[in-house]
Amino acid sequence: RCFTDGCVSMDGTPxxxxxxxxxxxxxITIYVICTMLVIFGIFNLIAAIFVENxxxxxxxxxDRRQHxxxxxxxxxxxxxxxxxxxICYSELDTDGNLKPKKPVIPPAGGILTSFYAEGGQMDL
Numbered sequence: 135r136c137f138t139d140g141c142v143s144m145d146g147t148p149x150x151x152x153x154x155x156x157x158x159x160x161x162i163t164i165y166v167i168c169t170m171l172v173i174f175g176i177f178n179l180i181a182a183i184f185v186e187n188x189x190x191x192x193x194x195x196x197d198r199r200q201h202x203x204x205x206x207x208x209x210x211x212x213x214x215x216x217x218x219x220x221i222c223y224s225e226l227d228t229d230g231n232l233k234p235k236k237p238v239i240p241p242a243g244g245i246l247t248s249f250y251a252e253g254g255q256m257d258l
Contacts, residue, residue, distance in 0.1 A: 136165070 141149045153161040227233050 136169070 136149060143149055143152065150162055150165055153165060224233060
């Protein structure tokens, strides 16, 4: 009761004074030490909960930012890929505008067929 609601007897006399009169300085020293431990312990617990919640929210916020950053990176990469595809498969007309190229169909058999037809030898 002394840690939460005033440390007084039934008639209103402060208990630390009664302890001083009966037991001397040792009782008051123990009372002060116990009171300090309880007060600092509660404050330490409150501070630890506050710091833990702050760190947890910070981690969640960092995860959300990382997800958004990754999404923006993927979106930018897709746009760049579309742009490069459009540039690579286009040609300039006489006015300087891009127009789609006609698809080039490789000869039947492709490059590897001609390589093996020549005996599979490469000059280095």
